[in-house]
Amino acid sequence: MLNVEKIRGDFKILNGEKKPIYFDSACMSLKPYSVVEAMNEYYYEFPACAGRSSHKMSNKTTKKVKETRKFIKDFINANTEREIIFTRNTTEGINLLVNSFPFKKDDVVLVTDKEHNSNLVPWLRLKERIGIVLKIISSNEDGTFNLEKFSEMVEGARFVSVVHTSNLDGVTNPAKEIIDIAHKNGALVFLDCAQSIAHQKIDVKELGVDFIAFSGHKMLGPTGTGVFYGKQKLLEELDPFMVGGDTVESSTYEGYKMLPIPEKFEAGLQDYAGIIGLGEAVKYLSSLDCKEIVEHEYILNKYITEELQKFPQIKIIGPADPHLRSGIVNFYIENTDMHKFAIILDEMDSIAIRSGQHCVHSWFHSKKIYNSARVSFYIYNTIDEAEVFIKSLTKILKIL
């Protein structure tokens, strides 16, 4: 069992006098002391450039950045550190892919009907710009992935870009099967791991995935940090869409010589404090057992799901089985603005949940649902907090 009490002690915000009930980890996780302290240490003690200067402070920064790259390589079991590219977030990683991969007119790209705007809009834009064919894989009625339909659609596709765990309903798509089917059909696969990386073990070698991207801010790390992973051979073939300082070995007035990966994708001065903080977050997560995280989230999800099911007016988005919804319970009440619901929870009992369309506007528009309230938990949440939430929710439902 996850030692939640011990974990809570690592988060300043959960140890103050007014402790919020933070149920919005699908948007942003809280940060442990170690992450913040590592960033402060950089700013206070060696705030220098990495890889450029040769003084002691710069060398230390270089070493720390290198260490982080190694932590992440080990964390996702990549082949080499060269496959780890630092970005600002998942969105930047996807844009890097979309704008660097040699797509051509009429290339078929598949995405699911539950993609975050970050894995939909870049493709829609590419469709406008060069004329790719974007196909949407419809989910099953309960929100789970429709492998059968996918198998039919993937024929002739060049690229499959799907979310691993949906931020809409918490459903984790069968990545291994998707990748195998896609590869058999000659398509490459990108996995949006923004929502999954902090909750389950991701082994890129075992999955055989071609590209993934994730953000630091959902995995205990600092905001403005992210990672784009690609198989070395594929990354070497990509043409960077952003170049400049730190991406070239040398330049003349006539030309330039690009650095190898990963540097050729990391243009300009990097967020060293953020990268170092991200390294600490990965270290922190590596010290936990992924299976215990899954189990803990299931307990919370099961309790909240069962309680919500007692109210007939509440509709849960996604499968009824909490096992299939990771750390997310997303629900709505017909003809009710869930923003109001979320605001009352926050004002009344400092319960932070997310309301709205969760950057999956396309899904909400297609289902004609105005908005929803999403409860998402993580390693620091407790069953007591879940009980307070249900109590407050019951109170609110009485007035609606």
Place this chain on the structure above:
Amino acid sequence: MPCIVALIVFGIMGIFSASQRALAREALDCVFRRVTLRPCNTGFAEKVKGKLIAKILKRSTFLAKVLNKYYEIFSWIFFILMVGSTVWVFRGVYNFYVYGSCNGLNESGFCAFDPNGENNKVTPLGDGATCGVTQKTEQTVTLKDVDLSSFSKQEIGSKDTVVFIGCYACDYSRKAYPDIEKLVAKKKANYIFAHYPAKGDVTNFLADTGYCVAKEYPQKYLDFNSYLFSTDKNYILDPKNIDTILLNFGFDVKKINDCAKSLETKNAVENQVKELNKTNIYGTPTIFINSKAFVGPKPYRVYRSAINKFIFF
């Protein structure tokens, strides 16, 4: 509707607080979108509603339910109340500026800008009177049918006339007198001074003496008045000092004293008081500016506004 209410409320609060300013901006955006027939895209109305309901829900589920159900109606009620109270506040500010009281001319009800009612305090008429707030007893203090011909006048052909009815021994008259002097000098107004012995016997001898000075030395009378209003009250009220005062002004002391003691003077002063009582005066100072009565020592701007005709209603 809640957006408009919020814009006004947060707009005012935003003057003092940056966080309220941000809310005011959101409300403005919301109002702008609504008047251009677009939905409010900030969720602002729901945000405000949610915050209010949450606060009430902590205390009463029933009240929160009622508010949630009739929120729009409550919003309208509060909007109307807000507009009403805003008009009332502006009226109060206007009244305070031009009359020295939020409630209107000579009204002594509570005024936030003058909580102690200083601008309406008068010395009530009669023996042994004490100074303090006195509720108006006569609704119409007027100069109509009052003969002021026996009082000292400074006629300079102005269209404006100031009549000061005051008492040498009264604190509020003493407070108002310098302002009236200043007003008359600055605005070049006709001026009539009428002494009303509000404190009875204590000031009767000064009333008689003043009458005689006005009669014998009319050109020096206002200087004599200025002196009495600006010199220590205990000194001027002591009959033993009157000779010295008269002597200092170069007056014929014997002549003035004889005049003051004469029956003719007593009758004249008595007639003056009778005439002043016709104004329905209930305290001093009472100042008439172009026939409009100002009871109590008002701030100078009130008198100036009356001359400048800065009074709409």
